Every structure is written in C-alpha cells, then in structure tokens.
Amino acid sequence: MIPGIEDQTLTTxxxxxLATGGTIAGSAGSALGxxxxxxxxxxxxxxxxxxxxxxxxxxxGEEIAAVGSQDIGWREWQxxxxxxxxxxxxxxxxxxxxxxxxxxxxxxxxxxDLTLPAGKPVVLVGAMRPADxxxxxxxxxxxxxxxxxxxxxxxxxxxxxxxxxxxxxASDVRKAATSNIDAFKGFPRGPLALVxxxxxxxxxxxxxxxxxxxxxxxxVLPRVEIVYAHADMDAAPVExxxxxxxxxxxxxxxxxxxxxxxxxxxxxxAVTKGVPVVRASRVDEGYVDRNVEVDDDARGFVAARSFxxxxxxxxxxxxxxxxxxxxxxxxxxxxxx
Ligand code: GLU
Numbered sequence: 001m002i003p004g005i006e007d008q009t010l011t012t013x014x015x016x017x018l019a020t021g022g023t024i025a026g027s028a029g030s031a032l033g034x035x036x037x038x039x040x041x042x043x044x045x046x047x048x049x050x051x052x053x054x055x056x057x058x059x060x061g062e063e064i065a066a067v068g069s070q071d072i073g074w075r076e077w078q079x080x081x082x083x084x085x086x087x088x089x090x091x092x093x094x095x096x097x098x099x100x101x102x103x104x105x106x107x108x109x110x111x112x113d114l115t116l117p118a119g120k121p122v123v124l125v126g127a128m129r130p131a132d133x134x135x136x137x138x139x140x141x142x143x144x145x146x147x148x149x150x151x152x153x154x155x156x157x158x159x160x161x162x163x164x165x166x167x168x169x170a171s172d173v174r175k176a177a178t179s180n181i182d183a184f185k186g187f188p189r190g191p192l193a194l195v196x197x198x199x200x201x202x203x204x205x206x207x208x209x210x211x212x213x214x215x216x217x218x219x220v221l222p223r224v225e226i227v228y229a230h231a232d233m234d235a236a237p238v239e240x241x242x243x244x245x246x247x248x249x250x251x252x253x254x255x256x257x258x259x260x261x262x263x264x265x266x267x268x269x270a271v272t273k274g275v276p277v278v279r280a281s282r283v284d285e286g287y288v289d290r291n292v293e294v295d296d297d298a299r300g301f302v303a304a305r306s307f308x309x310x311x312x313x314x315x316x317x318x319x320x321x322x323x324x325x326x327x328x329x330x331x332x333x334x335x336x337x
Contacts, residue, residue, distance in 0.1 A: 012056055012058055013057050013094040013146075013149065013151075014057070014058045014060075014092055014093055015060075015096070015097055015150060016061070016062065016083075016093050016095075016096050017059055018062055018080060018083050018097070019043040019046065019061060019064060019065075019098075019099045020067065020069070020080070020098065021065055021068060021069070021100075022038050022039060022067075022068060022100050022101025022102060022105075022127070023101060023102060023126060023127045023128060023129065024046075024099050024100075024131070025038065025039050025041040025042075026038045026041070026130035027040040027041060027131060028130045028133055030132070031132060031133055031134040033133075036130040038067070038130075039065075039068060039101075042063065043061035043062065043099075046061070047059050047061045049139065050142055050143070055143060055146050056150075057146045057149075057150050059146070062083060064079045064083060067101070068101050068103070069102065069103045069105060069108070069126075070103050072101070072104050074220075074221055077112075081115060081116070081217055084116060084122060088116075093120065095121040095123065095148075095150055095154065096120065096121065096122045096123070097124075097142075097145045097146065098112075098122065098123070098124045098125070099142070100125070100126050102126040102163070102184075103175065104310075105124050105126055105161055105173075105175065106310065107313075109124045109159045109160075109161050109173060110170045110171065110315070113159035113169075113170035113171060114215050114314070114315065114318055115214070115216070115217050116159065117212045118156050118158045118208035118209065118211040119156070121148060121149045121150075121154035121155060122149075122158075123148050123149045123154070123160045123161070123162050124161045124162070124170075125141050125142055125144070125145035125161070125162045126138075126141065126163060128163075128179060128180065128181045128183055129181065135181075137164070137181045140197065141163060143197040144162050144195040147197060147200050148193070148195055151200055153202055153206065154206075155206060156206035156208050156209030156210065157169065157192065157208060160192070161184065162195060163183065163184040164181055164182045164183065164184055165196055166190075166191035166193070166194055167191055167202075168192065171306075171307075171311075171337055172187055172188065174186075174187065187285050187286075187306060188287075188306050191203075215321075216322065218318060218321035219321070221318075221321060222247040222317055222320045223245055223247055223248075224246060224247060224249065224313050224316050224320070225241035225244065225248075225249055225250070226309045226310070226313055227241055227251055227267075228282060228309075229251060229252060229254050229258070229259040229282060230254075233259065233262070234260070234263070235266035238266035242275065248275060248276045248317070248320050249267065250277075250312045251267060251277065251309075252309040253282060254282065254283075256281060256288050256293060256294075257279030257280055257281050257288035257294065257303065258279075258293050268300065268301075271300035272300070274325070276302060276327065277299075277300070277301050278301070278303075278304050278316050278330070278334065279294060279296070279302070279303055279304060280309040280312040281304070281308070281309075282309070287305055288303050288304045290331070301327070302316075302331050302334055303331065303334065305335055306337065307334060315333060316330075
C-alpha cells in the first residue's frame with residue numbers, strides 16, 4: 001500500500017496491479033536514446049512512483065512477469081487469469097490493472113475478456129515510450145488506468161485497454177501504429193470513454209452487467225496457425241501449418257479475407273480433415289463477411305467478421321478448446337460481439 005493514501009476516505013478505490021513488463025516498465029538509460037529494454041522497472045518502484053502523483057487510490061502490486069509482451073504466452077496468461085480470479089473473489093479489491101507491453105496487449109485483453117465474468121474493472125495499460133524517455137507516456141497512461149479501474153461505472157464492461165487518453169473494449173482494440181503514442185484504435189467501435197487523470201467520460205452505459213464468462217478457462221490452448229496471404233502464393237504455407245499439427249487455421253487474407261485458388265483449395269482440404277478455418281483480413285480495418293467473394297457455405301469456412309487475425313486466433317483457440325466444431329456454431333461466436 002502507498003503510505004498515507006489508504007486511509008483517505010472509505011470510498012478510496014483499492015486496486016491490485018498485476019505487472020507483466022513491457023515499455024511501461026522499460027528503461028532506455030537516456031532521455032533521448034532510441035533503444036531501450038522492456039520490463040526493467042519492478043512493480044514496487046512503479047507503485048511508489050504512482051504514489052508520488054497523489055492518486056486517490058490504494059494500490060498494491062504483484063509481479064506476474066517482467067517481459068516484453070512478444071514473450072507473453074500460456075504460462076503468463078494462466079498466472080494472470082488466476083490472479084484476477086483471486087482479486088474478483090477478494091472483497092478488499094475494487095479493480096485490477098494489468099501493466100503490459102503494447103505489442104500483444106490486444107491478445108491478452110481479448111483472451112481475458114472471453115474467459116472472465118464482466119464484474120470488477122480489469123484494465124490493461126501500457127506505454128509507447130520507456131519511463132525515462134523525454135515525453136514518456138507511461139505514468140500518464142497509468143494514472144488514467146487508475147482513474148478507470150477505480151470508477152464504479154467501469155463495472156460490467158468486460159476487459160478494458162487504456163492508452164492515449166482513451167478507453168477501449170478488449171473486443172474492439174488493436175495496436176495500429178508502431179511508435180506513435182496514439183497507437184491504439186478501436187473497430188468497429190472507437191473508444192468507450194475518454195480519460196485523463198482529472199476526468200473520465202463514458203459515452204454509453206455498461207453493456208455487460210451481470211454477464212458470466214463466455215468460455216471456461218481452458219486446460220490447454222490448442223495450436224492455431226495464422227497463414228498470411230500475399231500475391232503469387234501457393235498452398236505450401238497451409239500445408240506446413242497442417243504438418244506442424246495445427247488444430248485450426250486463421251487466414252490473414254487479402255481484402256475481405258481472400259486468397260489464391262490453391263490456398264483456398266488447401267484450406268478447404270483442411271476443413272474436410274476436421275481442421276476449422278477462419279477467414280480474417282490482412283487489411284488494417286473492416287469486416288470480413290460470409291460469402292462475399294469466397295463461398296463459405298460450400299467450403300465450410302468461418303468469416304472472422306470484425307476480428308483481426310490475432311484476435312480471431314484467440315477466439316478459435318477457445319472454441320476448439322471447449323469442443324465446438326460445428327462451423328455454424330463457430331460462425332455464431334464470431335458474429336457475437
Ligand atoms: N515489444 C515490447 C512489448 O510489447 C515493448 C513494446 C511496448 O510495450 O510498447 O512489451
């Protein structure tokens with residue numbers, strides 16, 4: 001706990017910080033340098049720095065990992081999920097913040113959103129610039145996350161991502177720029193709220209109040225490969241995904257989830273072998289709908305609709321893990337938001 005903060009008022013929100021690393025805990029060793037190392041600043045140091053801002057919140061921290069989010073995976077996800085479960089069960093916790101690298105924040109947020117009930121606020125936050133860089137965005141994003149996680153109106157909204165003075169739903173959010181501090185965008189919805197350390201404006205009431213988890217936490221996440229489509233493409237990448245033992249394939253397709261005839265034929269072959277195929281798009285934004293240029297009904301494919309390939313992969317993993325194999329039931333899961 002931060003000394004002097006916890007006894008402010010009975011309404012002071014009590015927030016658990018689960019740290020995983022990333023640029024928000026990154027250090028360059030120089031305010032002007034380009035290179036830096038993610039995950040260098042420990043959770044105690046971060047909580048102490050937040051305390052100096054005078055945030056009205058009682059913060060306590062737990063370190064889950066100290067890695068760049070390119071190295072986040074099953075082990076960290078399990079630890080995060082179970083730590084959040086404990087926080088949900090603890091009446092002395094009002095909200096949870098997960099500090100996370102920005103590169104895969106959308107995947108972690110979406111996995112947790114699909115497997116947790118929409119109860120207390122769970123807010124992922126990161127930074128585009130390391131803590132010691134000039135113009136660092138980390139502490140501002142963190143202060144914004146505290147504001148969101150401590151707000152009773154954040155309950156029943158599912159997992160949220162706070163970046164660049166905006167609050168996004170896990171289902172909408174994606175990283176859309178490699179280095180701007182305004183790197184996160186939402187689709188099909190933009191932000192659910194705008195936030196600053198001094199203000200928080202929600203644009204609509206919470207839509208998921210009382211909703212349980214869509215999926216049980218899986219015993220294991222099955223292997224699902226993303227095949228990236230391009231011009232002049234043959235079937236080899238699909239064949240090697242299957243040879244690797246993929247239990248499902250997501251196509252990062254051209255335009256509305258399209259690919260060359262040999263690739264589509266190989267993907268149809270996968271479906272006939274019991275390996276589900278979801279068509280998403282390599283294009284940054286937009287829907288992939290059924291039966292537009294590709295005959296999904298005839299080929300047995302699922303259309304990713306609003307989900308990009310990396311989000312489609314997470315949803316397909318959970319569907320396979322929970323024993324769903326019927327393409328119509330899979331499509332219904334991708335149609336739902
Ligand atoms: N690649 C690292 C990560 O995702 C650093 C990038 C960042 O956090 O913005 O954790």
